[in-house]
């Protein structure tokens with residue numbers, strides 16, 4: 001069997017019933033994705049171009065460049081069909097499922113971006129699709145629930161626990177262990193049992209393949225640093241992958257610091273999602289990785305104002321690259337992310353996803369470590385977050401926020 | 413339960429084999445500490461009185477990906493009442509039963525326990541508490557090397573699950589590593605009581621016909637009749653979880669005194685054990 005690990009991270013910690021499916025997937029991944037059997041990759045590239053809108057541009061952020069006194073470039077995954085990087089992976093996996101002869105697609109979603117991308121890809125390729133989404137996330141990401149339904153997917157709310165991404169993944173795994181013979185689980189990030197972390201990374205690596213070429217065309221060289229937000233870490237690994245061998249390029253993974261980095265063991269709550277910065281080694285959702293957990297090994301409830309970062313684990317390869325010193329984990333809190341959301345929207349005319357806003361908040365906090373030329377991955381656009389942002393900024397009195405008295409009687 | 417005599421590391425392994433030696437074994441499962449520590453002690457003891465040959469005790473983990481809604485809820489109740497690995501060991505030591513106990517839990521809890529890296533400290537402590545073996549639903553044979561080694565060191569059994577999808581090389585890999593008994597998963601999916609016996613049970617049993625460990629079938633078994641049919645299909649034991657956890661859940665919902673729930677559990681256990689025994693007797697001629 002081929003290697004399932006990244007250093008001591010990764011592996012296949014799943015119920016026995018799923019193991020044959022992972023072997024089948026490993027085989028399909030090697031043949032179709034790595035080996036381009038039956039022209040799989042050619043079809044993927046063609047569809048991600050014609051249906052997805054690739055390549056996405058790399059543009060200079062003029063006002064941010066002035067503000068920070070460095071060249072800030074934006075990799076525009078927000079312009080990919082669906083409004084986030086998620087389609088790269090979703091389209092790849094749904095197409096792979098088709099090549100494998102599977103008849104049904106299931107997926108989890110946190111922010112709803114992966115669910116939306118999967119629903120779109122499934123509709124595009126004519127596959128039935130069911131999405132699991134935590135109840136809390138259903139309520140805070142309503143526009144994406146509408147989009148999934150309108151694309152013809154079933155949306156199953158998950159009521160267990162805090163009702164966020166962790167519970168949605170667990171529930172999708174349960175569905176898969178029932179339906180594994182004819183269903184494919186399109187996991188939404190570089191997490192889960194092998195071969196998912198490698199395979200999702202490979203589908204997302206198209207981001208850095210393009211960006212590396214684009215920055216060389218623009219500047220004649222490589223950037224000094226690359227910045228991306230990290231929940232599970234798929235936009236992160238996608239943005240980093242081609243730069244990993246370029247040792248002079250610093251890689252920064254920006255995690256959600258939430259409301260605090262302090263952990264409440266008794267309540268089982270870590271009010272952040274900074275598993276790279278503060279987590280410990282453990283096993284969750286099929287892989288050994290860095291986790292937010294208590295001293296017994298019970299998984300903590302994470303928190304972030306951004307649903308897509310709100311997860312107690314992180315991809316095993318990212319954990320490995322952090323241990324190796326190749327990737328630097330940093331984090332910014334909810335307030336900083338909301339500030340950055342508004343600053344970026346007004347200064348650049350791009351409304352970022354709340355997840356992405358974390359990457360921009362780090363630009364504000366960082367110093368010389370970023371160097372002269374920085375690429376930030378704009379992992380998604382913020383339409384889905386408008387309701388949350390207006391509410392949260394109102395509650396906190398964030399300075400950069402516009403006031404909304406234009407509505408009769410104010411916001412409420 | 414009292415710890416096994418020290419000095420002889422192989423004692424617990426013999427314990428599980430012995431439990432299957434005289435006819436079909438009845439192997440009930442409950443989540444330890446559901447809905448609270450004291451009641452749960454009574455429930456487990458009731459199962460032993462009702463005829464359990466081995467008892468599987470769930471140590472609750474916050475992300476139980478192999479469990480259906482019934483056991484998920486039991487896990488929530490137990491965790492909310494304060495169950496933890498330390499309390500679990502105290503629970504096992506306090507139990508007054510003389511059947512072997514198997515600990516069913518998820519890998520992260522084994523992995524985190526104790527100061528030393530890996531599952532060895534947990535296994536050492538479990539051996540001291542008198543646990544006879546483990547079932548770890550998220551640990552397939554491929555990842556089980558370190559736990560297998562720790563179990564061998566302390567004389568505990570490591571039970572693996574064989575699923576309806578397990579075939580070929582995977583069966584062999586599991587066969588090499590399994591001890592105590594093999595847990596035959598009767599159907600795909602998560603745990604949960606069902607009305608029907610899965611027709612995949614027989615073909616699953618056939619695939620491991622020549623294994624020399626006892627074969628216990630679980631997932632979805634609810635009644636004495638189910639138990640009878642499973643044993644007739646060739647099983648050496650029946651594992652029943654959710655149908656018993658349902659009794660605990662009803663007790664909570666209806667505010668029943670613990671002693672009453674314990675009595676119902678004992679009755680249910682007796683029925684299941686009788687069903688299993690019927691399955692091992694000569695088939696009756698007048699049956700259609």
Ligand SMILES: Cc1ncc(COP(=O)(O)O)c(C=O)c1O
Nearest residue numbers: 113231232233234235308379380
């Ligand atoms: C726009 C956007 N960025 C980032 C993420 C975080 O996921 P990952 O860390 O896998 O890129 C999400 C997840 O939903 C997202 O929607």
